[in-house]
Amino acid sequence: MIEEKKDLIEEIQKNFTRLSKGQKLIAQYIVDNYDKAAFMTASKLAKIVGVSESTVVRFANALGFEGYPQLQRGLQDIIKVKLTTVQRVEMARDYSNEEMILKKMFKADIENIRATQESMDFEVFEAVVDKILKAEKIYIIGLRSSTALAQYLGFYLNLILDNVKIVGYGISDIFEQMLRVSEKDLVIGISFPRYSNRTVEVLKYAQEQNATIVAITDSFVSPIYGLSNYCLTAKNNMASFVDSLVAPLSLLNTLIISVGMREKEEITAYFNKLESLWDKYNVYDNEK
Template identity: 65%
Template structure:
């Protein structure tokens, strides 16, 4: 149990004597099952412990939170790096009805995008776009489930920037691939729960070498945010054994489009040349 969670438990223990009977039931459940409570709505938590939804909301207020969702989000932040895949699978009971899986997953993805829109910092986004144009070289690092995001970003930035390198976890060591990183370079690190230790260590190394670091992650309390000069956040919450990468991919799409629009003429020329190559070598089936 980490220190932050201990602080939350201490707060609950401190106020426990003056809680109502119903609120004590909530306090006991959260203390013993915080991993499950983090993904329960106020209504579901109330049903689980046998109290009303309003009692759950008042409990959150008593803890100092402006509504139950704030308490729920803190619980989610605290547990998401601690849960094993097996534990997350156990928490996926709401997704066990196959006929409801499609709607539940799509709705969760929509919620993640909606939250990302509300939380994104437009000024930081613009600074990241500027840093891409200012960089001598761009390194993109994303491991494990973030590998797909890194490769996607790298594919499109390679069409715009002359010197983009996607760092992989292949035969060559990560540090070997980044050995020449320096003060004029930009490193874009992508990391979502469960955060990759190798990604964090590599970003610390590049920061020590003087490179500018941009983090793409799920929140400002992510380990990557403490390393990055600029942090772009996208929600990835999904109470299953998989992570939702829909909002992160949408954020990366926006980044690519913003960069591309600034170099519209050059990109048009690049794609004109590529179209001729694709047509000559039958890369695609049929013509637009």
């Protein structure tokens, strides 16, 4: 299927000569304005190009899609990588007031969580939980906007397990932090658009060391998907220049709780000890 390919624009260009006259008009518009076309309905695209809506549907079919919505999703996946931050800001220029922003952002995040839940492969999810519990050491790598996700996952897994290492920028180089990774270890790579090249490089190194790799990313066109033994995807379809991490965070919550429930008796004793320490050193405000 075309939607599994990394560059739909290139695919459109490759098939240009065999398209009908009307379909060529659509193809040219998309190539020149992919950032706008990705969020247009079939009828709006047809009106702008000057063709019928059925021609737009046939254009999608000609590229191997079941219909226009599938083509549109393919375009949206690609622009998450191609668009600069400046172009993303430009996309949001139609948000005329804060009320519109509030409604649109909440709606987008709700849809991302719903799509993530519906597309989740439970067998893969269960296998990832197994690997987390069986690994000799767990390395978590997430850079740029994914740093917050890596830190969050690492913080809570560290409360449950004693073999978790968060890899990131600091005094030591990232590769120095990964120096001892081996086939007994698990490396969790987290990467969402715009994908960090450094994360890809680190996972390639881990792959060379025969470590088991779990990718947490947005889709199967992500550059870290092909490096992974297991992949969990969370939707982050953007509605602005800010990458939405709501669905990825919800996925991480589910993963943390699933690991915790497998170790329920052990972590209950551990948390009781932690609570005593927190009380003793006034870590939290306990005043009523």
